[in-house]
Amino acid sequence: MQERHSFSDERIIRDLLRPVTQTSMMNWVGFIVLGTILTAFLFAVGWMFYWGVGVTGLNRAAFWGFMIVNFVFWIGISHAGVMISAILRLTQAEWRRPVTRAAEVMTMFSLMTALLFPVIHTGRPWRTLYWAFPYDFWRGIWPDVRSALVMDPSAIMTYLTGTILFVYITTIPDFALLRDHSTGWRHGLYRVLALGFKGEERQWKMQIITGFLLAAIMLSIFVSVHSIVSWDFAFSLDPVWHSTVWAPYFVIGAVHSGVSAVVTLMALMRWMFKFDNYIRHEHFDAIGRLLVVVGTTWMWFFLLDIFFDLWRQDPADDAIMHMRFFEWPYPLLLAFVWIFGYFIPVPIWAFRRFRRNIKLMFWTSIMVNIGMWAERYWLVVPGLQAKYQWTFSWLPYRPGPVEITLVVGSFALVGFLLLLFAKLVPPVPVWDELEGQHLAAEIQVGKRTVPAIVREF
Amino acid sequence: MASHDITAHNGHRSLPRVWDLPPQQIVSDGLQRIRAAGSTYRLLVIITAILGVVGVVALIAGPVLSGWGERQPWTYVAVTFGFLMSTVGSAPCVSVATRLVRGHWRRPVNRLAELWAAAMIVPLILFFLLVALLPNTEGRPSLWFGWWGAPWLWDSLMMIALVICGYAFLYTAARPDMAIVRDQVDGNLNGRFTRLARGFRGSIREWRTVDRAVAYFGAFYVLLYVGTMTLISSDFILALIPGNNSAIFPATYTVQGLESGIALTLVTAGVMRAWGGARDYLHKEQFFALGKLQLALGLLWFYFHWTEFIIWWYGRTPRETALLRLLYFDTYFVPLVVAFTLMFLAPLTILLWNRIRAGVVGPIVVGALVLVGQVFEQIRLYSSSFSPNNIYEGELTVIPPAYVPGVLDILILVGLIGGAVCLGLLALRFVPYPSIWEVTGGLWLRARKPFYKTEVVVIGKPD
Numbered sequence: 023m024q025e026r027h028s029f030s031d032e033r034i035i036r037d038l039l040r041p042v043t044q045t046s047m048m049n050w051v052g053f054i055v056l057g058t059i060l061t062a063f064l065f066a067v068g069w070m071f072y073w074g075v076g077v078t079g080l081n082r083a084a085f086w087g088f089m090i091v092n093f094v095f096w097i098g099i100s101h102a103g104v105m106i107s108a109i110l111r112l113t114q115a116e117w118r119r120p121v122t123r124a125a126e127v128m129t130m131f132s133l134m135t136a137l138l139f140p141v142i143h144t145g146r147p148w149r150t151l152y153w154a155f156p157y158d159f160w161r162g163i164w165p166d167v168r169s170a171l172v173m174d175p176s177a178i179m180t181y182l183t184g185t186i187l188f189v190y191i192t193t194i195p196d197f198a199l200l201r202d203h204s205t206g207w208r209h210g211l212y213r214v215l216a217l218g219f220k221g222e223e224r225q226w227k228m229q230i231i232t233g234f235l236l237a238a239i240m241l242s243i244f245v246s247v248h249s250i251v252s253w254d255f256a257f258s259l260d261p262v263w264h265s266t267v268w269a270p271y272f273v274i275g276a277v278h279s280g281v282s283a284v285v286t287l288m289a290l291m292r293w294m295f296k297f298d299n300y301i302r303h304e305h306f307d308a309i310g311r312l313l314v315v316v317g318t319t320w321m322w323f324f325l326l327d328i329f330f331d332l333w334r335q336d337p338a339d340d341a342i343m344h345m346r347f348f349e350w351p352y353p354l355l356l357a358f359v360w361i362f363g364y365f366i367p368v369p370i371w372a373f374r375r376f377r378r379n380i381k382l383m384f385w386t387s388i389m390v391n392i393g394m395w396a397e398r399y400w401l402v403v404p405g406l407q408a409k410y411q412w413t414f415s416w417l418p419y420r421p422g423p424v425e426i427t428l429v430v431g432s433f434a435l436v437g438f439l440l441l442l443f444a445k446l447v448p449p450v451p452v453w454d455e456l457e458g459q460h461l462a463a464e465i466q467v468g469k470r471t472v473p474a475i476v477r478e479f
Numbered sequence: 480m481a482s483h484d485i486t487a488h489n490g491h492r493s494l495p496r497v498w499d500l501p502p503q504q505i506v507s508d509g510l511q512r513i514r515a516a517g518s519t520y521r522l523l524v525i526i527t528a529i530l531g532v533v534g535v536v537a538l539i540a541g542p543v544l545s546g547w548g549e550r551q552p553w554t555y556v557a558v559t560f561g562f563l564m565s566t567v568g569s570a571p572c573v574s575v576a577t578r579l580v581r582g583h584w585r586r587p588v589n590r591l592a593e594l595w596a597a598a599m600i601v602p603l604i605l606f607f608l609l610v611a612l613l614p615n616t617e618g619r620p621s622l623w624f625g626w627w628g629a630p631w632l633w634d635s636l637m638m639i640a641l642v643i644c645g646y647a648f649l650y651t652a653a654r655p656d657m658a659i660v661r662d663q664v665d666g667n668l669n670g671r672f673t674r675l676a677r678g679f680r681g682s683i684r685e686w687r688t689v690d691r692a693v694a695y696f697g698a699f700y701v702l703l704y705v706g707t708m709t710l711i712s713s714d715f716i717l718a719l720i721p722g723n724n725s726a727i728f729p730a731t732y733t734v735q736g737l738e739s740g741i742a743l744t745l746v747t748a749g750v751m752r753a754w755g756g757a758r759d760y761l762h763k764e765q766f767f768a769l770g771k772l773q774l775a776l777g778l779l780w781f782y783f784h785w786t787e788f789i790i791w792w793y794g795r796t797p798r799e800t801a802l803l804r805l806l807y808f809d810t811y812f813v814p815l816v817v818a819f820t821l822m823f824l825a826p827l828t829i830l831l832w833n834r835i836r837a838g839v840v841g842p843i844v845v846g847a848l849v850l851v852g853q854v855f856e857q858i859r860l861y862s863s864s865f866s867p868n869n870i871y872e873g874e875l876t877v878i879p880p881a882y883v884p885g886v887l888d889i890l891i892l893v894g895l896i897g898g899a900v901c902l903g904l905l906a907l908r909f910v911p912y913p914s915i916w917e918v919t920g921g922l923w924l925r926a927r928k929p930f931y932k933t934e935v936v937v938i939g940k941p942d
Contacts (some may be wrong), residue, residue, distance in 0.1 A: 113580075113771075116940070168793075245782060257793040264794055267726035269786040311579070322705065323730065330726030333620045463937040465926045472939040476930060477583070 026473055027299050031456055038452045039203060041295045041444045048294050049441065056438040063431020066424045067142055075145035077424050084407045084419035089143035092429050094272075094398045096136035096436075097178070097251050099391075101273070102280030103129025103185060104244035107192075108237035116475050117308040119458045120300045123451045124291060124440075125284045126189045131439040132283075133182045135432050140174075142428075170253040177250045181243050188236045194219050194229060195453035248273045255402065261338035262331050262346075263405045271323040278320040278363070279394035281313055285387035287440075289380050291449055300450055303378040310377030317368040317390070324359075324397075338410070345404050352404060355396040363393025500759060502919045506659060509911035511756065513660055513668065516908065519754055527901035534559075534894020538608075541887035547611050550719070550865045555888035557715065557861040558854070559895045560605040562739075564711065565732075565853055567899055568602060569740030570595035570747075571645055572704055573772075574652075575697035583938045584768045586921040587760035590914040591751060592744045593652055596645035597906035598899040603642045605895070610634055613714060619871050620724060622713050630714045637710055641703040648696040649906075654679050655689060655916040657909075675909065708733040719864040720805070722798040722874030725791075731783040732860075738776035738822065739853045745769050745846030747903075751912065752839070760913045763837055770830050770842035773849065777826030781819075798874035805863050810881045814859035821852025854892070858884075 029037075041049075070077055080087050106125035110118035141147045166172065198219035201212035219225055249269035256268040285306065292301040331343050346352045367386035370376045377383065407419050443449075461476040512520065538556060545552045574592040577585035613630050616623045623629030658679035661672035679685055712732035717723050748765060751757040788807065791799040807815060825848045835841035866879035884892075924939035 115580075249782075249786065253789070253793075256790055259794060259796070264790065265726050266728070266787040266790045267730065268790075270727065270730060270783060315579070318702075322709075326709075326726050326729060329622055330724055332624065333622065333726075334724050335620055463928060465924070465928075465937060465939045467923045467939060467941075470941075472924065472941050474924075474926070474937040474939045476928075476935045477938050 026302070026304075026462060028462070029299070029459070031459075034455055034459060035199065035203070035452055037297070037299065038448045038450050038455060039200070042200065042446065042448055043203075045445070046294070049445075052294075052437070052441050056434045056441065059431055059434035060438055062427050063434060066427035066431065070142070070145060070424050070428075071147075075143070077422060079420045079422045079425060080143075081417045081419065083410075083413050083416045084403065086143075086402060086406055087419050088399075088421045088425035088429055089139045091395070091398045091402050092432055093136050093139035093143075094251060094402065095279070095395050096132045096139070096432065097248060098272070098276035098279045098394065098398070099132040099283050099436075100129045100136060100181070100185075100280065101244060101248060101276035102284045103127075103188075104237075104240050105277050105281055106284055107188070108240050108244070111233065111237050112241075115308070116458065116461075117305050119454045120297070120305060120450045121284055121288055121309070122192070122454065123189075123447075124287045124449050125280075126185065126192065127440060127443050127447075127449070128283060128287060128436070129280075130182070130185045130189055131436045131443075133178065133185060134439075135435050137178060137182070139428075139432075170250055170257045173250045174254055177243070177247045181240075181247045184236065184240050184243050188233075188240055191229065191232050191236060192451065192454075193447055195221070195226075196448055196451060199452055200447075245273055248276045255405065260405050261336065261408070262342045265327060265330065267323060267327050267330065271320075271327055274316065274320045274323050275394060275397065278313070278316050279391050281309065281316060282367075282387040282390035282394075285309055285313070285383050286391070289384035289387075292380065295444075295449065297450060300455060303380070306380055306383045307374060307377045310371040310383060313390075314368055314371045317364055317371070321364050321368075338408075342404050342408050345408060346400060352400060355400045358396035359393050359400060361393070362389040363397060498760070498762075498918075498922060498925060500922070502922065504759075505913065505915055505918050505922075506663065508756065508759070509656060509913060509915040510660060510663055512907055513909075513911055514664065520904065520907075524901060524904050527897045527904060530894045530897025531901050532894070532898075534891055534896075534898050537887045537890035537894055541885075541891065543608070550612050551882060553609060553612055554862055554865040554882050555884055555891045556605055556895075557609055557865060558857045559892050560602050560609055561711075561715075561857040561861055562854055562892075562896065563598070563602040563605070563899055564708065565736035565739045565857070566743045566850065567595040567598040567903070568641070568645075568704060568707075569736040570743050571648055571697075571740075572701050572737060573740050573744045573769075575648075575701050577768075578693070578697060581940070582768060583921060583924065584764045586917045587757070587913050588744060588748060588765050588769065589652070589917060590910065590912050591747045592740070593649045594906050594910060594912070595743065595747075595903055596649040597910075598902040599642045599645045601895060601899040601902065603638060606638050607635070609715065614870065616718075619718060621718050622710070630710070634710050634714055637703065637707045641700070641707045644696055644700045644703055648693070648700050649910065651689060651692040651696055652914070653910040655681070655686075656911045656914060659915050660911060671909075704736075705733055708736055716860050716864040719867065719870050720802070720875065721867055721870055721872040723802055725787050725802075727783055727787050731780070731787065734776065734783055735780050735822065735853065735856060738773070738780050739849060741769060741773045741776055742846040742849035742853070745773060745842050746850060749839070749843035749846070755912070757913065760918065761839075763839060766839050766842040767837045770836040770845070773842060773845055774826050774830040774836070777823050777830075777849070781823040781827075784819075801875040801878060805875060805878050806859070810878060811859040811863055814855040814862075818852045818856035818859060821848045822856065825849070825852070 078087065078089075103126040106118060107122045111122070141150060144150050194215075194217060197212050197216040198221065201209060201216045204212055219229075249272065252268040252272035255263040256265055258264060288301050288305065288309070291297055328343075331339055346356065367390050370382065370386055403419055407416070409416055463474040463476060464471050465474045466472075516524075542553045542556050547553075570592045574585070574589040577589065610631050613634075616625070616629050621630065623633070626633065654676060657672050658676035658681065661669060661676045664672065709729040709732075712729045716732070717725065717728055745766070748757075748761050748769070752761040788803075791803050804810065826845050829841055829845050830836045832841075862882040863879075866882055867875065868879070924941070926937050926939075927934055928937050929935075
């Protein structure tokens with residue numbers, strides 16, 4: 023049953039602008055805790071730059087460890103924004119309204135965080151820049167544009183640009199609202215950002231059409247980004263990496279972890295900003311149903327990948343699969359993937375009563391992301407750690423404190439940026455919520471009054 | 480009854496009058512085909528039944544008489560099986576998916592999609608003929624890793640479970656309507672529907688049971704469908720092409736099945752609208768929504784194909800080069816191009832346009848094109864998998880020539896598809912269209928209300 027309330031426009035605006043206009047104790051605690059972890063993160067990065075990547079557990083031949091796993095993980099989280107915002111916008115799913123902004127912003131910040139990792143994991147990022155600009159063509163060396171390693175930054179930058187545009191376009195009406203409700207430097211800032219939006223019919227039309235167009239365009243970019251990330255691995259002939267299923271498998275995994283992260287964020291926003299009237303049980307119910315489908319599809323792809331790794335009956339494949347199943351710590355990670363990624367959360371989400379329990383949804387969504395982080399490690403690291411025919415020197419990969427700080431710090435970075443954003447822009451789109459309120463109706467079915475919604479047809 | 484015309488409201492924006500029917504009219508429309516079959520309907524049944532008989536005769540005269548020693552004569556039996564699994568097998572999934580997302584527009588469409596479960600007996604019979612061709616899994620790649628009875632026993636169990644679940648889904652969704660028919664007809668028909676309705680009276684408890692049974696059978700059907708398609712694609716296609724270990728293929732095969740299920744639903748809706756007296760129920764709303772799904776699945780089909788192609792293209796090992804030559808560039812290039820054009824390019828270039836997608840004809844035409852493309856896709860897949868001689872080799876060393884169908888092959892294909900259509904048509908005599916209880920329920924949740932200066936339709940969302 024829906025718990026929709028009918029509030030006046032003034033009440034909705036006041037409630038939803040509260041995070042911008044007031045700073046609660048929870049906010050301050052959040053800023054201080056996350057800021058402290060972030061300082062440790064910056065120190066770890068500085069430490070690694072000063073002493074070199076030798077301070078991490080990376081070695082020959084395990085060149086890709088925690089940092090690349092973290093890169094794949096954050097790219098995955100970034101898929102929530104488009105999944106929630108674009109697809110649900112295009113399909114006119116009504117329950118999307120309170121969660122779109124948070125999902126889009128999370129996309130933006132997780133993408134930025136993801137982008138950091140391939141750069142810093144080189145240990146000398148300024149040399150990465152030198153590799154690109156100026157490129158020494160005079161020696162007859164040309165970058166291989168067919169390489170996924172070249173496609174990848176292009177795809178991610180396109181996605182980031184598109185996401186920023188998307189967030190901006192969908193925030194313009196709220197900037198205008200903030201402009202009209204603020205004074206001082208904030209007023210000046212919002213006036214510039216609102217681009218003269220006055221709520222005229224033509225402006226609304228342009229804003230909505232642009233939003234739809236961007237949503238449609240972003241969908242293709244969304245699919246391509248994680249596909250290309252998967253091809254960073256799959257284009258090589260490395261056993262178990264060279265698999266045709268990796269692109270859609272990565273995409274669906276990304277959606278699974280990204281949408282789960284949105285659930286985490288929804289619960290946090292409800293508790294932190296007292297949005298009980300806007301982020302309601304029915305929203306958790308709807309997103310929980312979506313997650314059952316997404317999670318089960320992800321499990322199907324996961325099984326396809328495992329089965330077809332074994333199908334080949336190739337000694338090199340079998341050696342890595344043996345490592346994945348029987349050599350420490352991979353069996354533990356596999357257990358995390360199965361138990362946290364699927365077998366605890368999805369059966370719970372199958373029941374409506376549990377989908378409407380916000381605490382349960384919060385903890386199960388966190389579980390999924392623990393499982394999904396473990397999954398990325400389980401997929402990526404063993405592929406390089408095995409001894410091949412021409413590998414004569416190799417060591418097992420053991421992440422050090424620097425890498426652990428970097429991983430924890432990346433969560434703090436995204437959290438910090440989200441908190442900061444919520445101080446500038448309402449985390450629930452006010453105009454979208456107002457529109458939803460205006461489109462809401464009720465109809466009488468027998469003795470019962472049923473919530474209804476205006477439809478185009 | 481003709482559709483109502485545009486009605487103006489206060490001289491402003493007006494809405495077409497759709498679904499504005501009294502419940503009695505819906506009951507009467509649902510009973511129409513049960514009470515008396517029209518001449519067009521009879522003619523269609525006779526034609527498709529004759530085709531079915533021709534198909535069975537061709538099946539016996541060709542593959543059955545040649546025995547189970549060689550796979551190649553069975554190629555077009557497999558093509559027909561694959562086509563039917565991808566169309567009549569997947570159509571009920573469309574009904575399940577639209578129920579899951581609680582789309583209001585689905586109500587007149589669901590029954591059309593579910594009806595095709597009645598034809599699942601045809602692919603089941605073909606499956607039993609084909610499964611005997613599969614060799615033992617020893618010494619060759621397979622999903623089974625030495626399981627006892629594999630692949631025959633487990634494939635058969637999955638297939639039987641799928642067909643039983645399909646019939647159960649169709650029956651549970653139709654049972655309330657069968658009770659309505661029972662209460663409205665006399666004589667022999669009353670006896671038939673009394674047996675079918677099994678004492679359904681419409682108590683709250685019975686309705687709850689119907690709701691749950693439809694949801695559970697539907698969910699199981701989709702899970703079984705995905706599982707069955709995964710097994711079929713790996714046992715009947717991948718395992719029979721040496722060196723083909725494309726992990727994405729079972730997903731591609733399932734997605735192309737779902738794409739064709741939507742196409743079949745669209746075409747069926749088009750036929751029912753044009754000749755089946757369903758003009759009052761099937762409007763732009765239904766075709767628009769199905770068109771969006773058709774476009775999405777067409778894009779997904781291409782994406783899955785592309786991910787397979789690009790990995791082989793970048794890998795370029797001898798194994799992958801041979802597969803590219805067999806499946807993409809040399810041997811089956813023509814069926815690939817036809818399938819690519821009809822299953823991807825046509826939906827993309829036609830349905831991309833809002834104006835076309837929001838019409839009735841565009842989505843139906845695309846649906847028909849996708850079904851034709853599906854035939855060519857099945858030809859490409861099964862011709863390539865039923866041709867290699869030594870499936871125990873690690874990779875394809877000799878690329879077999881393209882299999883060219885004979886007259887019997889074409890008769891098998893056309894005839895058996897005709898037979899399946901005949902079963903779908905016959906099911907209409909037992910299961911009313913439209914779904915009386917769902918469409919009537921939809922009327923309660925739909926209202927026209929003034930909205931500022933205009934009038935809009937509001938849809939009730941009880942949960």
